[in-house]
Amino acid sequence: MAEPVSEQDQEFSELLGFLQDQKPEVQRAAAEGVLDHSENRAFVEYCRRHPRAAARPLLRLAERAEADAQAGEVAEKVVSQSAAGSENQKARLARDNALNTMEAGAAALKALVNLSAIPQVTEELVSLNAPKRITEALRSGWLEGRAGLAHWHAMILANITIGKVGQQALCVEDGMLRFLMAAYVTKPRPKARDGYNDPLFCLGKVLGNVCVLPEGRKIVAGEQGTGSISALIADLSERGRRADMMNALRNLCLDTACHEKIVSTDMFARMACFLYPFEKAEVGRRAELPEAVRALLETEGSTLTGDVAVRTAAVATIIGLNGSLEGREYLRGFGCQEVLRAWTVEETDSFILAGLGVGLAAMTAAMKRPAAAAAVADSKVSKKAKATGGSSSVASAIAQQCKDVAASLKTAEGYPSHVLAMLGDNVQHCLGVVKEERHSFQEQVIAMVGEVLGSVQNGIDGKIQAAETKVGEADSEKANRAAAAEGAAALVETRTASSEAATTELALAAGELKAALEALKVAEQEQKTGDAELVAAGAKKERYEAAMVTFSQIKEGTMEAKASAKALADLGKLGKDLAFDTALLTSLPAALSKEPAARGNFDQLVITQIESELQKHVATVTGILEAGAPEREVRAAKVTAAKSVADVAAVRETACKDALKDAQAAQKEAEKTQTAAIKAVKLFGSEMKQ
Missing domain, CATH: 1.25.10 (Leucine-rich Repeat Variant)
Incomplete structure (x- = not known):
């Protein structure tokens, strides 16, 4: 069975319902009424319990407020240009409707600024796609040269994006956030309005809020170029x-x-x-x-x-x-x-x-620099041509020489292997033939063999020259390698020291973080212990004040009979808990069950004394709360301060971990360089022998 709706809740429900009335003047009165109530604790509590009832109609009025403002200006102009008569009457009626609609939208915007600070209302606004709708309303007015209500739009977006849900909603479409960035940095800026020198000031809070999310940072930073970031940086001045x-x-x-x-x-x-x-x-x-x-x-x-x-x-x-x-x-x-x-x-x-x-x-901390690797060139082994001993016959000597030529051809570089094989196979058939008897084709083969052998000789000469140069530079190369090894050793020593220093810093940072967390734990425990009495007093105060509201409703005869019976039982239990006079408690149900006009002097006495006792207990717990408030604030401040110290210590520890990681990586790179340099020194002798 549904709980009975209080008279006040019914009033609030009807007020919000009038926002959807067809008559502009009713909408205006309702919107202005909601604005007046938007800082009322009871109304705020109602909106917290019924967020959709408030968010939906207010958003509908708010998103068209800028356009309604322009319509009002146009209607005013039409009236001023109309002659007296029926046409002028129609124009005046249209103007009044437009002005009422405009004022309704403006009041709805201002009310939403206040109510969007309620988490439940914010969530409801996000579910109604408010970030996009408010941004579109702002953009439409902007493109048409209207920004009279831009500051209220910006405030609503700032409230909505305080939470993660609102931040995510604004990052769904890149275009929305990019427009807000552009509007924020564009000059000249909108004129001061309603006491706000910078009407778009709150868009800066929106940008800061969405940058909490990776997707928000990606949009703000921009896929290409740094124009958007540079524009924000310019506003630091x-x-x-x-x-x-x-x-x-x-x-x-x-x-x-x-x-x-x-x-x-x-x-x-x-x-x-x-x-x-x-x-x-x-x-x-x-x-x-x-x-x-x-x-x-x-x-x-x-x-x-x-x-x-x-x-x-x-x-x-x-x-x-x-x-x-x-x-x-x-x-x-x-x-x-x-x-x-x-x-x-x-x-x-x-x-x-x-x-x-x-x-x-x-x-x-030491920077990570690229290592200088030693470049070691491999020397090539020159091959000697095979010599043959003397032969007893000219033919055998020529045959051997042809074999030597064919073997030399195989050492040539820069020629396909099958070409060298073809020339080698035909050396005997060409050079082994007496010159006078050679065919022109054989001469061509011999010419090609000579060309290849010339390249072989040039290669040998080049290797000899390179070897001679290498020997000539041996002392310099040896000294260079030794110096490189010494430099690498010094670099390893430096970077090892940096790693050790970073390790020490990390240990200190870890100790600071541990101490900060322990201090935070102590502060929180002190707060919990110190606030215990005040928390209990606060609960009592709520109970006593609720009892007074119930007592007043029964006293005035505004509570239904069924609800009144239960409420009287609850009051009796509270009276026993507070040690009220037994006679008073016994007489109370009879006194309150009578109509106010039918109560006698005794009934009034019972009611007055019970009411006085309740007020006395409310005053007592109120005094406890007020007396303990300063110390309670001190304890809360200690917790806040301790948490800030812990947060800073955590950041420091993270930075020290990163610094140590970089230092160790730099040390490892230096050690690799040193290993290569030492190896180069050891290989120097064997390389010179090749």
């Missing part, structure tokens, strides 16, 4: 937008997949403008900055910002870039070490100082 832009850039830099795009920009130079205390830095220290960066800081001026949120995001950005080799090289190229040094001197926040320590440690 505006203080009002700086915090949101730093949050977006922080999320990009914590993703090494985005580093390729980041390092193609001047982001860090722009960050240095509000991180580097230029005037406080020594002149000699300033000179360590790259010339282009120094010139930028001198031209635009630079000082350490007082915005803790900006500095916190900036240090996380630097730690993120240190997660890749290209990121560290990029930071070094922009003088990051000097910026961090000067920043550390001025920094007062302990959490940021810890992050700066992580960044500096990563910056000073």
Whole structure:
């Protein structure tokens, strides 16, 4: 059986229902009523329990608010141009309807700004495809030159994208997010409106929110080029937008997949403008900055910002870039070490100082450089022509010489093997014939043999020359190989030291993280223990206040009889728990069961005393809560602070792990280079003998 609907819930339901009325004036009154209620606790609670009842009609009005505003302007113009008479009356009616519709849409937008902060309403808006519908409404007005309500659209999108569901919804279509980016960075910007100097300010929060997701970062970073990132970086010069832009850039830099795009920009130079205390830095220290960066800081001026949120995001950005080799090289190229040094001197926040320590440690770690492999050329073994002993007959001598020629042909290089075989097989048939008796074809074969033998001789001469050169350069080559071996040994020593230092840093970071987690655990336990009494008092207060509401409804006679019987039983149980006077509790059901007009003096006395007792207990627990509130806030602040320390320590440990991994890889590469260099030294003697 469905629970009875309270009178207040019924009122809220009817108010939201009027948003869908056909009459524009009714819609307007309802929308303005919802706006007035959107900060009312009871109405907010109703919307939390019935999110669709609020989200659906408000979204319908809100998405056409910009178009309705234009229609109202057109209708006003028509009235001003109409002559008196029936036509003017019609124009006035149309104008009034258009203005009512416009005001209804504007009020619905503002109400959605407040209500979209409720998680249940946000989820319902996402299910209704609100991210796309609101973006399309904003884009339609933008393309038509209207941006009068853009700031409300931006606020709604900022609220919707706080959660993962909203972020994912906005990343479904690249075009939506790209339009919002373009609208955010496009100049000139919309004029100030409703007290907002930068109407599209909240789109920066939207971009920061969606960059939490990999798909969001992929869209913002862009598949090609760095135009979108550069446009966001340009907004770092505006203080009002700086915090949101730093949050977006922080999320990009914590993703090494985005580093390729980041390092193609001047982001860090722009960050240095509000991180580097230029005037406080020594002149000699300033000179360590790259010339282009120094010139930028001198031209635009630079000082350490007082915005803790900006500095916190900036240090996380630097730690993120240190997660890749290209990121560290990029930071070094922009003088990051000097910026961090000067920043550390001025920094007062302990959490940021810890992050700066992580960044500096990563910056000073050994870079991974390509190894110089020793190139060893293989010498070729020259072959000697076979000599034959004297023969007793000329014929046998010629035959042997022909065999020698054929054998030499086989050593020729650069000729197909079957061609050399053909020439070798025909040497005896050509050179073995007396010159005067040779055919012209035989002469051609002999000429080809001579050409091949000439190439063989040239090859032999070349090898002899190469061998002579090799011998002549032996001392130099030996010295070079020895020097290479010494250099490789020194590099191994350096990189081994870097690995050991990185190991030590990781151990320290791990210890810091362990201590931070233990401190967080202690703070949370202290909070739980310290808040126990206040939690109990809060539960009691809710129970007492609910009892007072029930008591008031029974007292006024507005509660149904069936519900009243159960409520009286609950009040009796509460009275026993609170040790109310037994006589009062006994008399209470009879007094409350009477109609208000029929109650006598005794009935009124019973009701008044019970009501007084309830108020007294509410006041007691309220006093407990108010007295304990300051200490409760202190305990909550301790937990927050301890969690921040733990988060920074976790980031530092991750950075130290990456630094150790890079250092060990660099050490391994150096050891491979050393092994090759030592081998080259050992092979030198045997190579010279070849």
